[in-house]
Amino acid sequence: MYYLGNKNLPNVNWKGEYTTEQVKALKKANQNILYFAENFFHIINLDRGKETISLYPAQKRSLRKMRDNRFFILLASRQIGKSTLMTIYILWQACFNNDQRILLVANKEATAIEIFQRVRMAYEELPNWLKPPVKEYAKTSMTLENGSRIGITTTTGTAARGQSVNCLIIDECAFIEPHLVDEFWKSVFPIISSSKKSKVFICSTANGTENLFFRLYKGAEEESNGWAHDKIMWNEVPGRDEVWAAQTRQAIGSADAWQQEFCCEFVSTGDSSINEELYEKLMTKVCDPKIELEEGNYKIWEEPNPDRLYVAGVDTSEGVGVDASVIQILDITDLRDIVQVATYHNNKIPPLEFTNKLHDILKNWGSPLALIERNNCGAQVVDRLSNDLGYEKIVSYGNERAHRRNIMKGMIAHTNTKYKGVLNMRYFINEAQSVTIQDELTLRELKSFVRYPNGTWKAQGGKHDDRVMSLLYALFMLEKDLTERFFEITQFDDAGKPLLIEPMDFGIEYFEKPTSIYYDNEVVGHNNKALPPVVFGMEDSQMDADMDELTMFGYTPLE
Numbered sequence: 001m002y003y004l005g006n007k008n009l010p011n012v013n014w015k016g017e018y019t020t021e022q023v024k025a026l027k028k029a030n031q032n033i034l035y036f037a038e039n040f041f042h043i044i045n046l047d048r049g050k051e052t053i054s055l056y057p058a059q060k061r062s063l064r065k066m067r068d069n070r071f072f073i074l075l076a077s078r079q080i081g082k083s084t085l086m087t088i089y090i091l092w093q094a095c096f097n098n099d100q101r102i103l104l105v106a107n108k109e110a111t112a113i114e115i116f117q118r119v120r121m122a123y124e125e126l127p128n129w130l131k132p133p134v135k136e137y138a139k140t141s142m143t144l145e146n147g148s149r150i151g152i153t154t155t156t157g158t159a160a161r162g163q164s165v166n167c168l169i170i171d172e173c174a175f176i177e178p179h180l181v182d183e184f185w186k187s188v189f190p191i192i193s194s195s196k197k198s199k200v201f202i203c204s205t206a207n208g209t210e211n212l213f214f215r216l217y218k219g220a221e222e223e224s225n226g227w228a229h230d231k232i233m234w235n236e237v238p239g240r241d242e243v244w245a246a247q248t249r250q251a252i253g254s255a256d257a258w259q260q261e262f263c264c265e266f267v268s269t270g271d272s273s274i275n276e277e278l279y280e281k282l283m284t285k286v287c288d289p290k291i292e293l294e295e296g297n298y299k300i301w302e303e304p305n306p307d308r309l310y311v312a313g314v315d316t317s318e319g320v321g322v323d324a325s326v327i328q329i330l331d332i333t334d335l336r337d338i339v340q341v342a343t344y345h346n347n348k349i350p351p352l353e354f355t356n357k358l359h360d361i362l363k364n365w366g367s368p369l370a371l372i373e374r375n376n377c378g379a380q381v382v383d384r385l386s387n388d389l390g391y392e393k394i395v396s397y398g399n400e401r402a403h404r405r406n407i408m409k410g411m412i413a414h415t416n417t418k419y420k421g422v423l424n425m426r427y428f429i430n431e432a433q434s435v436t437i438q439d440e441l442t443l444r445e446l447k448s449f450v451r452y453p454n455g456t457w458k459a460q461g462g463k464h465d466d467r468v469m470s471l472l473y474a475l476f477m478l479e480k481d482l483t484e485r486f487f488e489i490t491q492f493d494d495a496g497k498p499l500l501i502e503p504m505d506f507g508i509e510y511f512e513k514p515t516s517i518y519y520d521n522e523v524v525g526h527n528n529k530a531l532p533p534v535v536f537g538m539e540d541s542q543m544d545a546d547m548d549e550l551t552m553f554g555y556t557p558l559e
Helices: 020-031 033-040 057-068 082-096 109-125 178-193 212-221 242-252 255-261 276-283 351-364 378-388 415-431 440-447 466-478 480-486 540-552
Strands: 042-045 049-052 071-076 101-106 134-137 141-144 149-154 167-171 199-204 228-232 291-293 298-300 310-315 325-331 338-346 369-372 449-451 457-459 487-492 498-503
Touching: 020 033, 020 082, 033 049, 033 057, 033 082, 042 109, 057 071, 057 082, 057 228, 071 082, 071 212, 082 101, 082 109, 082 149, 082 167, 082 199, 101 109, 101 178, 109 141, 109 149, 109 167, 178 199, 178 212, 199 212, 212 228, 242 255, 255 415, 276 415, 276 440, 310 351, 310 378, 310 466, 325 351, 325 466, 338 351, 338 440, 338 466, 351 369, 351 378, 369 378, 369 466, 415 457, 415 466, 440 449, 440 466, 466 480, 480 487, 480 498
Parallel strands: 071 199, 071 228, 101 149, 101 167, 167 199, 310 369
Antiparallel strands: 042 049, 134 141, 141 149, 291 298, 298 338, 310 325, 325 338, 449 457, 487 498
């Protein structure tokens, strides 16, 4: 009587007796999706465990629209239970209608399986007298005795081609790669349109304007495509008030992210990371460097000061004349006035030579904490800097959870870390407006650093973002998780970002082995006169004594 012996899975041999109350409940659940949901549909509450769902008014409104319309699109704030609404409809449709073909679509197989697990759990929690028996019950599909079948797929160009579908449900449509979802839509929509009763439901959080979800939702708003639509805002969820909103805005750390993910606003794709007004304001602070070395590759606006606090961000390239290896040095002594004090940029220096140059420059600035991308050729730079040259202040991020015996140093850059880094960088530059950029080329790269339809940020076609990425890595040191690891945060700002910090005592002086920033290079600037070496922490009398000793051994000072 039970599928694989599971008493929550009656098979085609199951027989039971129905009471008068059960018959009435069965009939009412068939006719009323809200009654079905609130009396029989189970969810996992993170605080209370498994329980029947209690729908709030906005969820009831959307479920009615799903029931009453053939094409329905839902724009929703984060964490309002939009996927749960879809699973309620899936189960209701399959249980009370014969021979239904229901297809659930997500951008990743793991996501589709996770949602389908909710459907399976809710089905198993239904009383046996309410649900049709099971014929097939698998990880990615289930078939009921009434002929209805629920399956899942991902968004590929050939998904569902050749299938007949009564109900198509697409979850988080706006986050599916445009080139995938457009091909998928061409593949699957003809299946739906060929039937007069087939339904399509799409739900998502907003994610830019260059995607299928935006086009369908705008068409629904304008009543130009025949779609019904609904929007559920963050404040329609019980328990969410202005205090909750303030805490969430602080946690997410970005006004843009808050507006998009909780206020249902479509942030335009193609927009620059800084607007025109801010760009013009920042441009007024651009100036020529005081010192230029390495044929202009190494630019210095302020000389190193042992009383100041510096961090470095590093982006590495192959040195073949395309992308560049870049070092950004920021003065973060006062987080209300972060200053770009030096940059190094070279697109022809090979990684091995760049490692030596990076080591020298970091020593120039008192051996600051350095966040270095280790993807691709960056790995050899990080490893040689640490293992061969003994640099101790390489920051590790993005690989702490990896299953490795020894955590690799440096930053593992992937979609999530980069997105987090962009939000952090845009906060300090756009919202706090606490960053002074003195290098015009860095600022111009920042202007052409734009948001793409899939939500990622990178340079416009034909341009570079190496200076921006190294700036992003330097500012990433002010991401709360990293800042707490290396500094003492004495005060936070209103957004929960570090405002006042103090360096921790690691047993190593911050300027432990200072060297001259000039070496034997010809200095451009200062009237083109060669300058004497600058050595921190040494009294004039000691310098004079050392010079006398060198003269005794036959050394002659440079003119």
